[in-house]
Amino acid sequence: MRSADLLHFNLQLVLRHRFRSLMILLALAIGVAAVNLLTGLGEGAKAYVLSQFSLLGNETLILLPGKKETRGTMPPLTGESPRDITLDDASAISRLPGVVAVAPLSVGMAQVHIGARTREVIVTGTNRAFFDIRQLQLQQGQMLPARDLDIASPVAVIGSTLKQELFGNTPALGQWLKAGDSRFRVIGVLDSKGQAMGMDMNDLMLIPIASAQRLFNKPGLFRLFIQSQSSDAIPAVKQRVEQLMQRRQGGVADITLVSQDAILSAFADILSALNLAVSGIAAISLLVAGILIMNVTLISVSQRTAEIGLLKALGASNSDVQTLFLTEALLMALLGAAAGILLSELGLWAMRLRFSDLAFYSPWWARWLALAIAVATSVLFAWGPSRRAAGLQPVNALQGRRTDA
Amino acid sequence: MIELHQLCRSFLLGDQAVKALDNINLSIRAGEYISVMGPSGSGKSTLLNMLGLLDAPDSGQYLLQGTDTTLLTDNERARFRRQHIGFVFQSYHLVPRLTAQENIELPLVLAGVPPQQRKPKVAAILAQLSLTERASHLPNQLSGGQRQRVAIGRAIVMQPQLLLADEPTGNLDSQSGLDVVNILEQLNQQGITLLVVTHDPALGQRARRRIRMVDGRIVADEQHSTAAGTLHA
Structure with missing residues (x-):
């Protein structure tokens, strides 16, 4: 055929x-x-x-207070470490070779008032470097001011959901809001980004780290983001940070350093x-x-x-x-x-x-x-x-x- | 043309071997008109399949135009079938999705004949069987007589020497049956060897040579100079 x-x-x-x-x-x-x-x-x-899990970027280390195991049991609740990481530690780390920037984080809940409206908000104290490390984009306004870590200023950048809930469709930039006993002026609104690493970026209020420490009356940092030159430099930076903290904390480095690889392997x-x-x-x-x-x-x-x-x-x-x-x-x-x-x-x-x-x-x-x-x-x-x-x-x-x- | 020597074929029915063909000796000359009659189960159909190379014997010899067909491979048997033998079945066995024209063309397609050579052959057959107007009808749009004419067309399109018909009028009314028989006899007069297996005595008696089978054996093989009787069903 x-x-x-x-x-x-x-x-x-x-x-x-x-x-x-x-x-x-x-x-x-x-x-x-x-x-x-x-x-x-x-x-x-x-x-x-x-x-x-990759949003962190593989050039970033996270420094946590206290020696913690990343495997096995549930991690201990924060705030029980005997030794805090202070802003001075953060400044010292930022001067280490191979470190490009550090972003300290201090997190707490605060009642935020605007006029008659009140809302419980997660307030995060940090600095300008945090915007780079977490790749946060602004919808309007500007980022937190680039100043020394220990200088407080009454300014805030808020997430898009929070902006909507507090201000509705009226402009938020330049408005004052009250968090706890302090007043903050809104200087920026974040672009909506969604959830990352368990934090809802749309529901956030960012203020300078020194202001947050004053607001919560808490000198210790929740954590510190350390950005290195490149992913290849991570092991060297890790070692230097450990040595430095050992010196500063009197012989025992009571800290935990986490890299993206470690997170990924924990979730292997x-x-x-x-x-x-x-x-x-x-x-x-x-x-x-x-x-x-x-x-x-x-x-x-x-x-x-x-x-x-x-x-x-x-x-x-x-x-x-x-x-x-x-x-x-x-x-x-x-x-x-x-x-x-x-x-x-x-x-x-x-x-x-x-x-x-x-x-x-x-x-x-x-x-x-x-x-x-x-x-x-x-x-x-x-x-x-x-x-x-x-x-x-x-x-x-x-x-x-x-x-x- | 055809020589059968001590041909045997048995089937297992349950655990019992039934001899469908029991030492058949038969010789057929080119151009003969033969009818095979006998009760059901007498081996008529088995003989037909055997002659048509659709079945192979258990023992014995079948010479078709001097070739011992029992020694052929499957492919060679298929080629022999295609070139020398045409079949007409009681229930037509047309391919339902193909038109009358395509059904007639099918053996040529299977034989690998190029399309430009197929067309005139099919057209000639259609004209010969007065089916030209029905060429593009599907089988279910044709009457029984027309269907059987298409089946005859398909059987002769390869110009075989041997035409085997198994109860060709069995499903037809008497008028269509007579038409079909006339066509078959006409083909026989043009030189084709015609072998008809039938229950119908009227049809059987039209043949010049009448073979009668019982229990796998040929019990009568008579020559008649002229066809006797007329077809009436």
Whole structure:
């Protein structure tokens, strides 16, 4: 049989048995789409979690007061360390070689009043370097002033949600608000950024670190962000900070230094569980797709037993018959897989539009794997029955369906 | 043209071996018109399948135009079938999704004949069987007689020497049946060897050579100089 005729014969089969073809293609497409879509969703979720941990940047160290274990038990509650990290420590660290900037953090709750409105707000004392390290963008106004750490000033930068809740649609810049017993002038509003590392940046009020220490009457820092020149310099900086703190704290460095790598490795179990979940989703959808395709192919072949007998009576050899059925299976697999991939990419695109934070992309291997599974299962499961059918005595096969037209 | 020597074929029915063909010896010359009659289960259909190379014997010899077909591979048997033998079935066995024209064209397609050579052959057959106007109809848009004419067209498009018909009028009313028989006999007069398997004595008696089978054996093989009786169903 000529290959052009082979293709034409099978195309005719697809086109003139529209309902049957549609059902087979649907099953194939759903199988392939499931693999692609589910893997894409899993990868998107994984990428989201990873990005949440990566926001810190790999050039940043976090200095915490007290010796803490990052593994095993729950971390102790803050504020129980015998030795505080002070602003003087922060200034000393900022002068160490390899350190570009430090951002101290002092966090507390305060009642914020504006006119008659009152709201409980997390107030964070910090400095200008914090804006760089956390990559905070301003919607309007300016950042905290770049001054020495120990100089207090009555200014505040607020998150976008807080701005909306305190001021509504009226302008906030230049307005005074009262936090505890102190008054602060709003000099900037943060761009909405969402959650990062468990802190809702939209609900934040940032004031100079010295003002915060006065407000909370607490000389110790909650933590200190240390930015190094490069990620390569991190180990050296880490060592210098430890030595310096050992000297300053009288022989024992009662501190904990955390890098992004350490955070990521602490969450290694979660990440590997996520990886496992994504692979599991892909495997299950592949299995389901495979079984779906298998059934469809088996039905398609057994429905055409009579035709196999006829083709043999008309002079087709066993290998001709098998070629016909395998070509049909291959044609269907390719058409179905193409439709399925198109469908799932559309689905992922729609998901990305809906949830702009999450990057729902299926990895390239998922598409190839889905295609390979579609082709392999349909050819494999067309192979067996078509071989059996080709081996049937033609007349028996013909008598299998006497009601043929 | 055809020589059968001590041909045997048995089937297992449950745990019992049934001899469908029991030491058949038969020789058929080119251009003969033969009918095979006999009760159900007498081995008529098995003989037909055997002659059509659709089935292989357990023992014995089948010479088709001097070639011992029992020694052929599957592919060679398929080629022999395609080139020398045409089939007409009781229930037509047309491919339902193909038009009359495409059904007739199918053996040519399977044989790998290029499209430009296929067209005139199919057109000639359609004209010969008065089916030109029905060429692009699907089988379910045709009457029984028309369907069987399409099936005959398909059987002869490769210009075989041997035409095997299994109850060709079994599903037809008497008028369409007569039309079909006339076409088959016309083909026989043009030189094709015609073998008809039937239950219908009226059809069987039109053949010049009448073979009667019982229990896998040929019990009668008569030559008649002229066709006797007329077809009435």
